[in-house]
Amino acid sequence: MTLLRVENVDKSYGDEEVLNGVSFEMDRGDVDVLMGPSGSGKSTMLRCINRLTDVDSGHIWLDDTDVTAPETDVNELRQEVGMVFQDFNLFAHLTALENITLGLKRVRGMGKAEARDAAADHLDQVGLAAQADSYPAELSGGQQQRVGIARALAMEPKLLLFDEPTSALDPELVGEVVDVMADLAAGGMTMLVVSHEMGFARSAADDIHFLDNGRIVESGPPEQLFERPAHDRTETFLTGLQSGEHR
Ligand SMILES: Nc1ncnc2c1ncn2[C@@H]1O[C@H](COP(=O)(O)OP(=O)(O)O)[C@@H](O)[C@H]1O
Ligand SMILES: [Mg+2]
DSSP, rough: EEEEEEEEEEEEEETTEEEEEEEEETTTTTTEEEEOOTTTSHHHHHHHTTTSOSSSSSEEEETEEEEETTSOOOOHHHHHHHEETTTTOTTTOOHHHHHHHHHHHHOOOHHHHHOOOOOOHHHHTTGGGGTTTOOOOGSOHHHHHHHHHHHHHHTTTTTEEESTTTTOOOHHHHHHHHHHHHHHTTTTEEEEEEEEOOOHHHHHSSSEEETTTTEEEEOOOOHHHHHSSSSHHHHHHHHHHHHHTTO
């Protein structure tokens, strides 16, 4: 059942300990949310999982694969672990559809027609069938992020990582992206999401992990963390979040 196992991960940059003994597990179909102050190590944790950076010690397992082993094929791993970025990372000179077909052709080896069909299906899934031929500059931030999600989905990953997917968006565009994420969650996608969107966390998260100074202070289901946090630090942070302090 376990899909992802993060075991005692340490990571430093120079003298700074960015991750300190981080451990957690996700079952297939779980949606976990990572929260914590800026600089607490959230992005670094995600980046270790798809090997955009390497751990110093500890292990990360995806099914039976030791992600952290030097011999692990990073390109294969990144097909299994998709990532959605805060700033979308779309190619400006490619249409929405072409942003998706690119990886399908290059990485998955699909022919042109097959890639186009698959990309169109995934654009439809995020409600953007009509925008297939639009360039990123012709799309709103919310639409661009939905293309980013469709691109990640098209690779049919086992796990999707989201790094603050709505924090670059104007407030009125957050909802359309959160709705797509909630649909994916309901559809059984395994998702590890760095986000401070309380509505999403409350309705979709199985567990929330509160990270501070590179350590998981506390983990638990949303009702537990939000209503009965065990640590003052968690309570202070979440209370600040509810009053809009971290936006
Ligand atoms: N490539 C890097 N080189 C040096 N320091 C880094 C690097 N990436 C992150 N850091 C530092 O690690 C700490 C945690 O960063 P990060 O994981 O981005 O936190 P968060 O996503 O929670 O804001 C920060 O102090 C940041 O400056
Ligand atoms: Mg970050």
